[in-house]
Amino acid sequence: MIVAAIRKDVWLLLRDRGALISLFALPIVFILAFGSMFKFGDGDHQPRVIPISYPAGSELGRKIQRAIDGTLGVAASYVPSDAEVRARVVSEAALAGIIVPADFDPAHGRRIELVLDLAGPIQIRGPLEGVLTGAVMRALAPVDLGALPAMVDVRSPPGLAQPLPEASGFQISVPGNAVLFGFFIALTTAMSFVGERRTGTWRRLLAAPVSRSAALLATLVPYYLVGLAQLGFLFGIGAGLFGMRVAGSLPALVVLSMCVSLCAVSLGLLFAAIATTEKQLGGVGSVMLLVMGLVGGCMFPRVAMPAFMKSIGLAVPHGWALDGYFDILVRQGTTIADVLPNIGALLAFAVGFLVIGLWRFRFDA
Amino acid sequence: MTDAVLSLRGVGKDYGKRTAVGTIDLEVRRGEIFGLLGPNGAGKTTTISIACGVIAPTRGTVEIGGIALATAPRQAKQKLGLVPQDLAIYEELSATQNLRYFGALYGLRGAVLAERIAWALGAVGLAERAAEPVKQYSGGMKRRCNLAAGLLHRPELVILDEPTVGVDPQSRNHIFDTIRALRRDHGMTVVYVSHYMEEVEALCDRVAIVDRGAIVALGTIEELVAAHAGKGFELELAGDAAAARAAATAHGAVSGDGAVLRLVPTGALAPAIAAIEATGARITSLTSRGTNLEAAFLALTGHALRDGGP
Ligand SMILES: Nc1ncnc2c1ncn2[C@@H]1O[C@H](COP(=O)(O)OP(=O)(O)O)[C@@H](O)[C@H]1O
Numbered sequence: 001m002i003v004a005a006i007r008k009d010v011w012l013l014l015r016d017r018g019a020l021i022s023l024f025a026l027p028i029v030f031i032l033a034f035g036s037m038f039k040f041g042d043g044d045h046q047p048r049v050i051p052i053s054y055p056a057g058s059e060l061g062r063k064i065q066r067a068i069d070g071t072l073g074v075a076a077s078y079v080p081s082d083a084e085v086r087a088r089v090v091s092e093a094a095l096a097g098i099i100v101p102a103d104f105d106p107a108h109g110r111r112i113e114l115v116l117d118l119a120g121p122i123q124i125r126g127p128l129e130g131v132l133t134g135a136v137m138r139a140l141a142p143v144d145l146g147a148l149p150a151m152v153d154v155r156s157p158p159g160l161a162q163p164l165p166e167a168s169g170f171q172i173s174v175p176g177n178a179v180l181f182g183f184f185i186a187l188t189t190a191m192s193f194v195g196e197r198r199t200g201t202w203r204r205l206l207a208a209p210v211s212r213s214a215a216l217l218a219t220l221v222p223y224y225l226v227g228l229a230q231l232g233f234l235f236g237i238g239a240g241l242f243g244m245r246v247a248g249s250l251p252a253l254v255v256l257s258m259c260v261s262l263c264a265v266s267l268g269l270l271f272a273a274i275a276t277t278e279k280q281l282g283g284v285g286s287v288m289l290l291v292m293g294l295v296g297g298c299m300f301p302r303v304a305m306p307a308f309m310k311s312i313g314l315a316v317p318h319g320w321a322l323d324g325y326f327d328i329l330v331r332q333g334t335t336i337a338d339v340l341p342n343i344g345a346l347l348a349f350a351v352g353f354l355v356i357g358l359w360r361f362r363f364d365a
Numbered sequence: 366m367t368d369a370v371l372s373l374r375g376v377g378k379d380y381g382k383r384t385a386v387g388t389i390d391l392e393v394r395r396g397e398i399f400g401l402l403g404p405n406g407a408g409k410t411t412t413i414s415i416a417c418g419v420i421a422p423t424r425g426t427v428e429i430g431g432i433a434l435a436t437a438p439r440q441a442k443q444k445l446g447l448v449p450q451d452l453a454i455y456e457e458l459s460a461t462q463n464l465r466y467f468g469a470l471y472g473l474r475g476a477v478l479a480e481r482i483a484w485a486l487g488a489v490g491l492a493e494r495a496a497e498p499v500k501q502y503s504g505g506m507k508r509r510c511n512l513a514a515g516l517l518h519r520p521e522l523v524i525l526d527e528p529t530v531g532v533d534p535q536s537r538n539h540i541f542d543t544i545r546a547l548r549r550d551h552g553m554t555v556v557y558v559s560h561y562m563e564e565v566e567a568l569c570d571r572v573a574i575v576d577r578g579a580i581v582a583l584g585t586i587e588e589l590v591a592a593h594a595g596k597g598f599e600l601e602l603a604g605d606a607a608a609a610r611a612a613a614t615a616h617g618a619v620s621g622d623g624a625v626l627r628l629v630p631t632g633a634l635a636p637a638i639a640a641i642e643a644t645g646a647r648i649t650s651l652t653s654r655g656t657n658l659e660a661a662f663l664a665l666t667g668h669a670l671r672d673g674g675p
């Protein structure tokens with residue numbers, strides 16, 4: 001009996017592509033993605049390159065460079081100008097850089113500058129700051145650390161907006177999860193379409209004197225509003241309970257959220273056009289949304305991902321949404337204009353999803 | 366043309382190479398209860414789905430109350446109420462919540478909507494439990510709720526697709542009474558789709574018999590019985606039944622299996638019997654097959670209606 005039951009369930013499982021993917025393929029995707037993300041270097045045993053500038057012939061500069069080279073996971077690379085160090089950090093070509101001034105004199109405020117994006121995710125910024133400050137201190141040793149003024153200034157280079165003072169981890173975890181779960185409204189939307197088709201309420205709708213576009217909107221609009229309410233709720237809880245703050249403009253947060261919700265229900269229409277059963281959606285659809293969230297940086301910041309992963313993050317709307325939210329929540333003075341590229345990208349994704357969705361949608365299936 | 370509430374002209378539907386409905390011509394007259402009778406898979410639901418504008422026909426045109434569905438779908442649909450074959454209601458919502466939504470689809474609002482909901486719930490006998498979620502209803506109550514949702518806008522024409530499937534006799538009688546009252550009190554025209562012979566016999570003025578995507582006969586029940594029943598015979602055979610069956614084919618429509626052979630002769634019966642006996646098979650009994658709709662159906666389609674049934 002048990003054998004027969006096992007056989008039956010294996011047959012059923014083999015027929016259920018969604019379940020197979022989530023049971024077997026999904027963990028592999030996550031193992032690969034997380035594995036390559038957490039690797040500190042860019043390739044195999046490749047350390048993160050830290051650009052360093054110092055006056056030609058500076059003994060201190062060379063000592064710091066050697067100290068960094070001797071530190072696991074990072075390697076220093078001499079660049080001829082301070083501007084070049086800052087430019088590399090601004091362009092995200094490097095996570096951090098070191099500038100040793102010609103007149104290094106900590107007692108009079110001429111300190112070594114550690115250049116990094118203070119608005120970057122704390123998971124990345126924290127360890128880097130520790131590692132690089134440590135390397136500088138070793139180069140300066142032996143000195144009586146307690147008796148001396150601070151040796152290192154940590155600064156964002158000009159070109160990157162200043163973060164809120166004391167940004168908490170919620171500045172990152174709230175938008176990350178808001179985007180991840182905000183996009184799950186796509187699944188709810190698609191389930192609703194497929195469910196209406198299965199029960200026959202869709203038939204009733206088509207027999208009623210409403211146009212086909214109105215029939216679609218009758219499902220899309222309610223879920224769009226639910227999606228907005230969900231984002232509002234999550235950011236509201238984040239601000240009210242967890243002390244999340246909005247560094248940029250509130251209208252920008254609202255407009256970006258409207259675009260996220262629009263993009264999500266459009267993806268829902270696309271899912272509904274492709275899927276035929278709710279089971280299929282629950283399997284394949286939820287896996288797709290998780291993977292999109294993962295590569296989009298909802299679970300692990302994209303800044304620290306290898307270049308390849310970083311670029312595919314922008315192939316999903318999640319990456320654009322999250323970048324926009326980070327700027328609005330963490331960087332002071334962020335306006336709608338600053339997140340226009342993100343808004344544009346989300347709208348473009350929405351239009352793409354709608355066009356393919358409408359093309360594939362079967363009204364009378 | 367005169368007082369047709371629904372006319373289908375040359376209507377058909379293909380799914381890829383498969384033809385679900387061939388070519389159907391049909392006129393339903395104002396004030397009648399019209400039956401669409403046929404076995405499962407005959408194409409009944411496909412036909413009425415085209416009539417309601419739910420699916421687009423491969424060929425043909427539809428008019429509802431004189432309005433072409435293809436050119437003025439909104440006006441045409443406003444005249445029509447559909448009660449789908451499936452329980453097309455939201456099980457998590459109450460009957461009232463369901464009806465509020467479905468009424469709004471027909472432009473009903475406010476006091477009018479409230480009044481129509483009260484009326485429809487009363488008509489199907491659900492007024493007392495209207496606030497409960499539909500999923501707590503019995504099968505029969507769900508069916509009645511399904512019916513009520515198609516009536517709110519008082520359509521000229523109601524199309525009911527197998528409205529009694531999975532229903533207890535009491536609910537079924539209730540549904541029948543409701544349908545008769547709709548015609549009597551509100552002058553509605555009804556198209557009743559079913560694969561139950563006795564329902565159509567009990568309820569309908571005229572009947573179209575549908576088989577394999579085509580209308581094989583259309584008329585009042587009396588007309589159909591007079592024209593097609595009573596011509597069939599059932600023979601019991603001894604000996605080589607297969608050979609007898611082959612011989613009989615030349616003389617009419619043959620059905621039945623094993624030792625039972627059903628025959629609707631094209632001409633006289635005697636030559637058919639002679640041909641059967643010439644094969645060496647013996648006819649052990651011969652009966653004329655009744656004069657009811659069932660016999661007419663058998664004679665027309667060469668097979669019984671019921672393939673499982675209730
Ligand atoms: N969407 C579809 N795709 C392919 N074949 C279909 C579809 N809908 C119905 N059919 C086929 O058309 C035929 C008629 O179906 P239907 O109209 O539902 O019959 P009935 O309502 O009389 O039981 C059946 O053979 C059915 O399999």
Ligand SMILES: [Mg+2]
Nearest residue numbers: 409410411450
């Ligand atoms: Mg049917």
